[in-house]
Structure formats: structure tokens, C-alpha cells
Amino acid sequence: MVGLAGVVMNKKTIKDLDLVDKKVIVRVDFNVPLDDSGSVNDEARIKAAMPTIQYILNHGASKVILMSHLGRPKGVVVDSLRMDPVAKELARLLGREVEKLDDCVGKKVKDAVEASDKRVILLENLRFHPQETKGDEAFARELASLADIFVNDAFGTAHRAHASTTIIAKFLPACLGFLVDKEIKSLSCALTPEKPYVVILGGAKVSDKITVISNLMERANTLIIGGAMAYTFLRAKGEGTGSSRVEEDKVSLAKEILEKANCLGIKILLPVDHLVVSAIDKPETKRFTEKLIGGDIAVDIGPKTVNYFKQELEGAKTVLWNGPLGIFENPHYCEGTKEIASMLADLESATVIVGGGDSAAAAKEFGVAGKLAHVSTGGGASLEFLEGKTLPAIAAVPNK
Ligand code: ADP
Ligand code: MG
Numbered sequence: 376m377v378g379l380a381g382v383v384m385n386k387k388t389i390k391d392l393d394l395v396d397k398k399v400i401v402r403v404d405f406n407v408p409l410d411d412s413g414s415v416n417d418e419a420r421i422k423a424a425m426p427t428i429q430y431i432l433n434h435g436a437s438k439v440i441l442m443s444h445l446g447r448p449k450g451v452v453v454d455s456l457r458m459d460p461v462a463k464e465l466a467r468l469l470g471r472e473v474e475k476l477d478d479c480v481g482k483k484v485k486d487a488v489e490a491s492d493k494r495v496i497l498l499e500n501l502r503f504h505p506q507e508t509k510g511d512e513a514f515a516r517e518l519a520s521l522a523d524i525f526v527n528d529a530f531g532t533a534h535r536a537h538a539s540t541t542i543i544a545k546f547l548p549a550c551l552g553f554l555v556d557k558e559i560k561s562l563s564c565a566l567t568p569e570k571p572y573v574v575i576l577g578g579a580k581v582s583d584k585i586t587v588i589s590n591l592m593e594r595a596n597t598l599i600i601g602g603a604m605a606y607t608f609l610r611a612k613g614e615g616t617g618s619s620r621v622e623e624d625k626v627s628l629a630k631e632i633l634e635k636a637n638c639l640g641i642k643i644l645l646p647v648d649h650l651v652v653s654a655i656d657k658p659e660t661k662r663f664t665e666k667l668i669g670g671d672i673a674v675d676i677g678p679k680t681v682n683y684f685k686q687e688l689e690g691a692k693t694v695l696w697n698g699p700l701g702i703f704e705n706p707h708y709c710e711g712t713k714e715i716a717s718m719l720a721d722l723e724s725a726t727v728i729v730g731g732g733d734s735a736a737a738a739k740e741f742g743v744a745g746k747l748a749h750v751s752t753g754g755g756a757s758l759e760f761l762e763g764k765t766l767p768a769i770a771a772v773p774n775k
Contacts, residue, residue: 384559386772387550389427389526395435398488400522401427401552402539402768404529404752405443405461405497413455415464422468423752427528427552429469432494440488440521441465442479442498442539443529450505462497473497480504480517488521507538512545514538519546527768528552530753534760536767544771551772554752559769561749562760565728568693570596575684575715577602578698578733581625586762587697588632597642597691599684601676601700601711605646608633609667617651617671644687648677650701650708658707675701676711685718694719696738697731697761703740713741720746730757 403424408416415421424441431439446456462475474491478484479498488496501507506514515538519525525547527533532540533555543549551559565574574595576584581604592598600608606619611629636643651671653660663677676684688694696719703712719727720743727747729738732754738744751757760766 384563384769385775386556386559386769387775388556389430389434389550389552391775392524392548392550394431394524396437397435397524398438398440398522399431399436399524399526400440400442400518400543400547401431401526402529402532402543403427403441403443403552404531405441405458405465406445406531407461407464409446409455409460413460415460418464418468420752421461421464423554424528424552425468427526427554428495430553431526436494438488438491438494438496438522440496440498442501442518444502444507444532445500446502448500448502450502450508452503453500456500456503458497458500465495465497469495471495475499478503480514485521501537501539508535509538510536510542511538512542515542516546519543522547525549526552527772528554529768530555530558530751530756532756533558533753533766533768534756534764540768541771544768549772551769555769557749558751558753558757559760561728562730562751562757564693564726564748565591565695565730565761566594566763568594568695569726570693571691572693572695573597573599573688573691575599575601575688575694575696575700576698577604577700577712578731579603581607581622581629583758584698585625585628587758590761590763591695592632592636592641593639595641597644597687598636599644599687601646601680601684601715602698603673604698605676606667606673608643608645612645615667617667617669617673619649619651619667619671619673642687644684646673646676646680647683648679649673650675650677650711655702655705658705661707674705674708681711681714684715688715688718688722688725691722691725694722694725694727695761696727696729697734697758699733699737703733703737712737716741716743719743730761
């Protein structure tokens with residue numbers, strides 16, 4: 376694994392602001408999974424925010440006010456989605472008391488923030504108010520009125536112009552926390568890569584990834600295409616696809632991509648063998664084949680393809696991986712994705728960046744996430760960034 380280089384953005388971070396005696400409001404991503412008893416099931420997201428919270432506390436801020444959404448309450452109070460279990464876990468991880476408030480705006484909240492003798496305050500679920508996702512200015516202004524500085528450390532919602540992610544930056548000096556700063560720097564490497572640059576694209580649909588393909592294609596030396604979307608490309612090449620999932624209305628688009636790659640001298644690698652079944656829920660029918668015929672449904676790449684893809688990855692300096700190479704959630708069909716993930720973890724010479732929610736889940740599942748240069752925490756946000764779109768919450772933060 377190689378570290379990260381190449382920064383295209385120069386946004387203000389918490390290191391650029393004087394925090395002494397300031398009240399700092401931080402948009403974090405505490406949208407954690409809860410178990411049946413309502414306790415935090417996986418504290419990874421709370422842990423991930425620790426460096427930013429600790430830094431603010433260690434640099435003289437009078438208060439850290441944390442705010443997040445949790446689940447999808449859709450603008451009304453849902454008791455099972457209150458932030459209390461998060462506050463409990465947060466207090467444990469910080470080793471200090473946390474004042475949890477029962478709302479996020481209003482006079483009571485404002486008074487409670489002023490009166491609190493705790494340095495860490497957690498506001499109630501932002502999405503109990505419909506104004507949050509509407510990006511309501513008055514709501515954002517109320518949130519802003521609680522503090523002197525706004526820090527955005529929630530990458531997963533950076534593609535949404537919500538009140539707490541974007542609009543609030545109109546009313547306070549704004550900067551990025553460490554998590555978002557790393558996301559931006561790391562994902563930027565995939566846009567300004569050191570070459571050779573190999574992009575692995577997989578997942579469910581060509582239509583989900585077409586903008587990513589268009590934006591990255593000319594920057595890459597090689598595109599490796601696996602997952603279900605490979606079959607739309609194989610059809611475009613006139614090859615048999617059996618009963619595998621093909622997006623008929625995207626075949627001509629796939630043809631155009633193949634032709635463009637050919638003109639530009641970009642290599643496109645497609646699977647040369649496949650794990651097939653007669654029905655997705657019949658793993659007992661699985662077998663490998665090079666030719667897809669009749670009722671063959673491809674659920675993973677085959678061993679020849681794994682080697683073929685590995686050979687190409689061998690010399691890469693930068694690798695972006697977006698999209699699993701098979702139905703990795705099913706242990707019967709996970710081998711191809713697992714093999715490629717393990718290989719990426721062992722690639723000594725390359726900076727490996729993973730974008731996309733399912734790809735990140737696969738990296739975690741196969742125990743390689745810690746060995747890669749960067750695994751994005753923002754599924755949709757990472758895809759939009761790779762598509763070349765401006766993320767509103769990032770755009771709202773001024774440059775240095
Ligand atoms: P990401 O979230 O990383 O961007 P996607 O959402 O595009 O990835 O794709 C993930 C989904 O693609 C997974 O649910 C996986 O099961 C599915 N998938 C991968 N390969 C196949 C295949 N051959 N057939 C059907 N589904 C597949
Ligand atoms: Mg996905």
C-alpha cells in the first residue's frame with residue numbers, strides 16, 4: 376500500500392481556525408445501526424469522528440455541539456430514532472460526560488447549551504424536523520445560532536444541500552473536519568491519479584455507473600469491468616450472455632464506450648469465465664464456464680478472470696475500485712470479489728481507493744479495509760464525487 380498524494384482541493388480545515396473559547400458545532404455522521412434493543416450495534420462511525428472531536432476539545436474550544444441524523448424519521452419525532460443510545464456510546468468512547476438534548480433547535484435548546492456544564496453536547500436527531508432535508512434557511516440559522524464555528528465532518532451526506540450540511544455554512548465561519556478532509560484528498564487521487572491507473576468497475580447496473588465511467592475513462596489506462604454490468608458489455612461485443620442480467624437499453628451505450636476506449640487507447644478488460652447458476656437461489660447448481668448459454672445466470676467472475684484481472688493490476692500505481700465483481704453478499708458467490716479485494720490489499724506499489732457503499736462493505740467483510748489507502752465512508756457522496764459533480768456541502772466551505 377502506498378500513501379495518498381495529489382490534492383486538488385484546498386478547503387479550510389479545523390487546523391486553520393482559532394478554536395480557543397469558541398463554541399463549535401460539528402455535523403457528524405452518527406447514523407449508526409441499532410440492534411433490536413435500541414443499542415448501538417456498530418460504533419465505527421462514532422469512532423471515526425473521534426479525531427475531530429478530540430482535536431476541538433484539545434484546542435481550547437469551550438463547547439463541542441454535535442449534530443447528526445439517525446435513520447429515516449421523515450420529518451417527525453420517532454422515539455426509536457432518538458440519539459440517546461448514540462450519546463451513551465459517545466460518552467463511553469470519549470471517556471467524558473455528554474449532555475444529550477431532546478431537540479436540536481428552539482429556545483429550550485439554546486438555553487440548555489448555554490447552561491450546560493458539559494463540554495460535549497449532542498443534539499437530537501436533525502431529521503425529526505422536515506426543514507433539515509429541505510435545506511431550510513431559518514432552520515439552518517437556528518442551528519448556527521448555537522455556536523461560533525461550523526465544522527462539517529459528515530461525508531456521507533456531503534452530496535445533499537441539507538440545512539445542517541450546507542446551508543448553515545452561510546451563517547458561520549465554516550471548515551472541514553479530519554474525516555471529510557481525508558475523503559476529499561483521497562478521492563481526488565482517483566481524479567488526478569498517478570499512472571498507470573486501473574479502474575475496477577462492477578456492481579449491479581451500467582446505468583448506475585455510466586457517469587463515473589464517462590468521468591474516469593479518459594483518466595484511466597485500463598478499465599476492468601466485472602459484476603452484473605459486465606454482461607451488458609459482453610452483449611455489446613456480440614458475445615453470449617445466457618440468462619445473465621443485461622440492460623437491453625444500455626447495450627448501445629456500452630458499444631459506444633467500447634469504441635471510445637478503442638480510439639483513445641484505453642484497455643477494457645471483461646470477464647473471460649464465469650460462475651453460473653440456473654437460479655440465484657440454487658447455489659447447488661453452480662459451475663464455472665467460459666461460454667454463457669441458455670439458462671446460465673452469471674453470479675461471479677471465474678478463476679481465469681481473477682488471474683487475468685490480477686495481472687493487469689500488478690503494475691498499477693493507482694487503483695480505484697467501485698462495484699463488487701459478483702453477488703458478494705452471498706457466500707456461495709463471493710470468491711471473485713474476495714480474491715480481487717485481497718490482491719488489492721497486498722499491492723505494494725499502488726494507492727488503492729475504494730468508493731461505493733457495497734464495495735466498502737465488501738472491503739470490510741473480507742478484512743482488507745485497513746490495508747487500503749482509502750475506503751470511502753460515503754456511498755452516494757463518493758459516487759457523485761467520482762462523477763465529477765460538485766458536492767454542495769464541500770462547496771459551501773471556503774478555501775484556505
Ligand atoms: P457500490 O455500492 O459499491 O457502488 P453497486 O451498488 O453498484 O456497488 O453494486 C452492488 C451490487 O451489485 C451488489 O448488491 C451485488 O450483489 C450486485 N452484483 C454484483 N455482481 C452481480 C451479478 N453478477 N449479478 C447480479 N448482481 C450483482
Ligand atoms: Mg450500492
